[in-house]
Amino acid sequence: MTVKVRKAIFPVGGLGTRFLPATKAMPKEMLPVVDKPLIEYAVEEARQAGIEQFIFVTGRGKVIIEDHFDHSFELIEALKGRDKKVQLDSLSSSKFEPGQISYVRQQQPLGLGHAVWCARHLIKDEPFAILLADDLILSKVPCLKQLVHAYDENGGNIIAAMNVPPDQTSRYGIIEASKSKGNLHYIKSLVEKPDPSHAPSNLAVVGRYILSSDIFSEINNVKPGMGGEIQLTDAISQLIGRQDIYGLTFEGKRFDCGDKLGFLEANIAFALERSDLGDFRTVLSKYGG
Numbered sequence: 001m002t003v004k005v006r007k008a009i010f011p012v013g014g015l016g017t018r019f020l021p022a023t024k025a026m027p028k029e030m031l032p033v034v035d036k037p038l039i040e041y042a043v044e045e046a047r048q049a050g051i052e053q054f055i056f057v058t059g060r061g062k063v064i065i066e067d068h069f070d071h072s073f074e075l076i077e078a079l080k081g082r083d084k085k086v087q088l089d090s091l092s093s094s095k096f097e098p099g100q101i102s103y104v105r106q107q108q109p110l111g112l113g114h115a116v117w118c119a120r121h122l123i124k125d126e127p128f129a130i131l132l133a134d135d136l137i138l139s140k141v142p143c144l145k146q147l148v149h150a151y152d153e154n155g156g157n158i159i160a161a162m163n164v165p166p167d168q169t170s171r172y173g174i175i176e177a178s179k180s181k182g183n184l185h186y187i188k189s190l191v192e193k194p195d196p197s198h199a200p201s202n203l204a205v206v207g208r209y210i211l212s213s214d215i216f217s218e219i220n221n222v223k224p225g226m227g228g229e230i231q232l233t234d235a236i237s238q239l240i241g242r243q244d245i246y247g248l249t250f251e252g253k254r255f256d257c258g259d260k261l262g263f264l265e266a267n268i269a270f271a272l273e274r275s276d277l278g279d280f281r282t283v284l285s286k287y288g289g
């Protein structure tokens with residue numbers, strides 16, 4: 001029997017320099033895809049996977065995220081007064097029960113591993129999920145739910161994975177698998193952002209993880225890696241051989257919303273899914289789409 005995954009970490013401390021000037025005063029996680037901030041898609045996905053405790057690792061300039069997930073009394077009363085039911089319903093996925101959401105600050109941008117480590121006292125000794133909001137995933141079954149399912153069946157640590165073009169390995173953590181069972185790949189080694197000439201494969205890490213709390217002592221010991229940062233990939237790599245670590249090639253399409261083209265494509269793909277935006281196809285066709 002595995003222990004239920006109840007808690008999720010959302011690292012949202014990054015600077016978002018690739019989206020300046022939009023992200024000068026606004027966190028990149030608040031950029032909307034159609035009409036919903038990126039971070040809210042990640043939160044919805046976590047909820048659908050059974051997550052009950054939401055932990056945000058924030059940084060300077062990110063208080064708007066706290067306001068976004070707070071109860072907005074005046075807005076709700078105004079919408080009720082005007083009988084705006086659709087708009088009221090649209091606020092439901094940013095609503096939390098008291099105590100369900102916590103914020104911890106990463107005081108210095110020392111890397112993803114360090115951001116995750118900042119939440120160690122809130123996770124304690126339970127298995128937990130990590131969701132990177134930049135990775136937006138369109139799928140029938142929410143991606144984290146697919147990971148939870150694999151975790152319930154196999155235990156261990158599960159990382160979302162997908163094949164990327166071989167010339168793009170230097171953008172991702174890259175997995176070397178020793179054996180595969182269906183879409184689950186037993187990880188033999190992991191390397192952060194290798195040059196294509198040194199990459200062990202083109203199976204890349206996508207920003208969804210289920211990890212055991214033993215990762216915290218590994219992060220504690222890990223030396224700064226790629227870019228001088230404390231890398232989560234390096235800490236997971238240290239667990240190999242002591243715990244089972246799997247890559248799961250999930251069903252769905254992932255959009256890199258940390259990149260302008262990926263972000264634009266996500267807007268198109270998500271708009272096309274929306275029944276209330278039926279005219280969007282006509283709009284797109286004007287541009288040869």
Ligand code: G1P
Nearest residue numbers: 112135171172173205206207233
């Ligand atoms: C992070 C991880 C990397 C992973 C990627 C997925 O990198 O360090 O291993 O492949 O997310 O999006 P980042 O994109 O934050 O530099």
